[in-house]
Amino acid sequence: MGFMKGNPSVTRYRVTVNLPPDFTEEEIGERLRKQSFEDIEKTSEESSAGWVELIDDLSPAFEVGSYKFGPNYAFNLREDSRKLPAKTLNRYYNIAEREYFEKTKVRPNSVQKKELKENLRLSLLKRCLLTTDLREVVWLTGRDEVWLAGSGEKTRLLFEELWGQTFGLPVRLLVPVTMALETVPPENRDDVMGLVPGILSGEEEE
Amino acid sequence: MPKGKKKTESRGAGLEEYLEGTVFLDLWRDKMFLGQEFLTWLYLTSEKNNHFFELPGGDGVEAFFENRLTLSHGRGNNRRSVAITTTEEPRDPDWDEAYTAIGNNKRVIKGTLRVKAENREWRLTLPHDTLSPQGVKLSAVKDPAETDDLGKAGKFLDKIALTAELVSIVDELFSLFLSRRLSETWLTEDVPRLKEYLSSRT
Numbered sequence: 001m002g003f004m005k006g007n008p009s010v011t012r013y014r015v016t017v018n019l020p021p022d023f024t025e026e027e028i029g030e031r032l033r034k035q036s037f038e039d040i041e042k043t044s045e046e047s048s049a050g051w052v053e054l055i056d057d058l059s060p061a062f063e064v065g066s067y068k069f070g071p072n073y074a075f076n077l078r079e080d081s082r083k084l085p086a087k088t089l090n091r092y093y094n095i096a097e098r099e100y101f102e103k104t105k106v107r108p109n110s111v112q113k114k115e116l117k118e119n120l121r122l123s124l125l126k127r128c129l130l131t132t133d134l135r136e137v138v139w140l141t142g143r144d145e146v147w148l149a150g151s152g153e154k155t156r157l158l159f160e161e162l163w164g165q166t167f168g169l170p171v172r173l174l175v176p177v178t179m180a181l182e183t184v185p186p187e188n189r190d191d192v193m194g195l196v197p198g199i200l201s202g203e204e205e206e
Numbered sequence: 207m208p209k210g211k212k213k214t215e216s217r218g219a220g221l222e223e224y225l226e227g228t229v230f231l232d233l234w235r236d237k238m239f240l241g242q243e244f245l246t247w248l249y250l251t252s253e254k255n256n257h258f259f260e261l262p263g264g265d266g267v268e269a270f271f272e273n274r275l276t277l278s279h280g281r282g283n284n285r286r287s288v289a290i291t292t293t294e295e296p297r298d299p300d301w302d303e304a305y306t307a308i309g310n311n312k313r314v315i316k317g318t319l320r321v322k323a324e325n326r327e328w329r330l331t332l333p334h335d336t337l338s339p340q341g342v343k344l345s346a347v348k349d350p351a352e353t354d355d356l357g358k359a360g361k362f363l364d365k366i367a368l369t370a371e372l373v374s375i376v377d378e379l380f381s382l383f384l385s386r387r388l389s390e391t392w393l394t395e396d397v398p399r400l401k402e403y404l405s406s407r408t
Contacts, residue, residue, distance in 0.1 A: 003365045004358070009340040010369065016222055055358055070363050138366060147369075151340065170222075173230070175336050176244065176380070177237035181225075182218035183381050184388065189224055191388050197239040199246055199313070199387075200401055 002136040002149035003074075004054070011148040011156060012174040014182070019141055023167075028073055029062045035166040036060030037078045044125040047081040049158055051166070057134055073139040077148075077159055082128040084121060092124060093117050135159065146171055234335075241334030242278070244383045245314035247400070249275065249304065254403045261378040262385070268322040269379060272329065275304050277312035288312065305407040321375055328372045337380060344368045 002008055037050030037060050053059045053066045054074045067075050096116055100108050108116055136149040137159065148159050156173070163171060172178055180192045225233070249271050252259070257270040278287040290303045308314075315334045320327065329343040344365060386396050 003362055003369070007341045007343050008365065008369060009342070010338045010373070011336065012338050012373070014218060016218065054362070069359055069366075072363075072366060074362070074366075140366070140370065143370065151336070151338070172218075172221075173234075173336075174338070175234050176240040176334070177233055178218070178221075179337065179377065179380055180237075180240060180384055181221055183377075183384055186220055186224070188388065189221075192237075192384075195237070195240065195387070197243070199243040200308070200397060200404070 002134075003138065004136065008136075009150055011151050013146040013148070013171040014174055014178070015139075015144045015146060016170045016172050020169075025064060025068050028167075029064055029067060031166050032062045032067060032075060033060070035162060036062065037080075040080055040082075041130065042126075044122040046083075046125060047079060049077065049079040049162060051137075051162070052076045052078045052134075054136065071140070071142050073141070075137055077135040077137055077155075077162060079133045079135075079158060080130045081133075082125060082130050084125050084128055089117070089121055089124060092120055096120055137163075145174075238335060239313075241337050242313040242315055243387070244337065244380055245317060245332065245334050246308060247383050247386075248319075248379060249314050249317065250308070250400050250403060253301075253407075254400075259379060259382065261375070262381055263378060265323070267375055267379075268320075269375070270320055271314075271317040272320045274318045275301070275314060276316040277304065277307040278315045279310070279312040286312075287315070302407070305404055309404055309408050321372060323371070323375060326368065326371065328368070330372065332376070337376060339369070339372060339376065342369055342372060 032051045035050055037052045038048050040048040050060065051062070052075065053062060054069075054076055055066065057076050057078065059066070062075075067073055093116070097108065097113070100112075100116065133155075135155055136147075138147045138149075139145075140147065146163070148156065160171065163169075177192070181189050184192055248269065252270045257268045258266060259269055260266050274289065274291045276287060276289045278285055280286055288303075288307055290301065290307070292301070304314075313334075317332060318329065319332050320329050322328075327345045328339075329345070331340040333340060386392060389396070
């Protein structure tokens with residue numbers, strides 16, 4: 001769930017470097033455009049991921065004014081994917097192999113089998129409907145934070161990869177231990193690292 | 207009222223160098239108990255102090271677990287979890303099952319939390335592994351006419367601002383816990399106080 005609709009869930013990242021001075025609104029728009037979403041509707045690609053605008057989530061245009069909201073930048077991470085079930089591929093392969101035999105009177109060898117299956121896979125993929133997944137991304141420059149709407153490892157990894165390719169700015173996932181290490185003065189970081197479980201016993205617990 | 211922190215060097219300055227050579231996932235897993243201890247401390251302290259917390263910045267907030275709490279003990283295949291729910295509204299303040307579970311070494315790993323600050327209120331699920339708010343319900347008191355006039359971008363900004371305020375409150379509550387957990391009097395004052403309160407409830 002995101003901020004445009006529903007009850008938002010947040011995965012928090014810290015941007016660990018200062019915003020470079022050349023990262024103007026125009027520059028950020030240009031970088032978003034370069035990594036914008038590419039449609040795979042008429043191809044046999046299995047997946048495609050990239051940025052689209054926040055308000056118009058069909059648009060990868062990123063005109064000035066479409067991705068800056070107050071002090072924040074916001075856009076969508078869009079991933080389209082299609083899946084060809086193995087059973088479906090096998091069914092069509094068996095038919096294709098029979099047709100090959102009837103036509104040539106010989107069974108395909110292993111190289112031919114592989115080629116036959118791959119051609120079939122690409123042809124069938126085109127007929128599979130795409131699933132679209134949209135995740136809002138909010139870059140709160142005033143807090144040095146980026147919020148990814150939603151959670152889950154797969155989405156997180158996809159976001160981290162695309163963020164790095166687009167902006168090249170390192171981010172660190174905010175979890176209890178990194179929050180703690182940020183909270184304490186640098187001279188007390190060893191104290192955090194030395195903590196062991198023991199909230200009520202005061203001794204190490206399982 | 208806690209606001210978004212100003213951009214200062216205190217946000218982990220030099221932390222990258224400090225963590226150099228550390229495998230992030232290992233560190234996250236090794237210190238996963240911090241989130242569990244925070245949520246357990248939050249639950250007990252909230253119940254003990256009638257849900258009131260004075261934050262490090264001097265502001266006061268109400269925070270309490272509402273109607274669902276998940277507690278767990280052990281790790282990996284040995285993990286035993288129990289989910290405690292109530293349909294009572296408001297729920298019975300003596301949530302006996304939760305006290306018993308904590309007394310049996312279970313720790314809070316997730317709960318539905320309600321937070322109130324001035325005229326704003328949030329309901330959310332807070333998981334121990336990230337402490338990142340999930341399924342945030344924002345129920346800010348607003349003039350309905352004003353809300354009707356908000357366009358998509360305005361409504362979006364409104365939600366961001368309210369969520370940022372909530373995130374700051376959670377950060378400050380965690381900071382409050384951490385300052386106690388790392389203090390020299392944690393074992394001599396805080397732990398006995400928590401145990402005494404737990405004993406009085408079980």
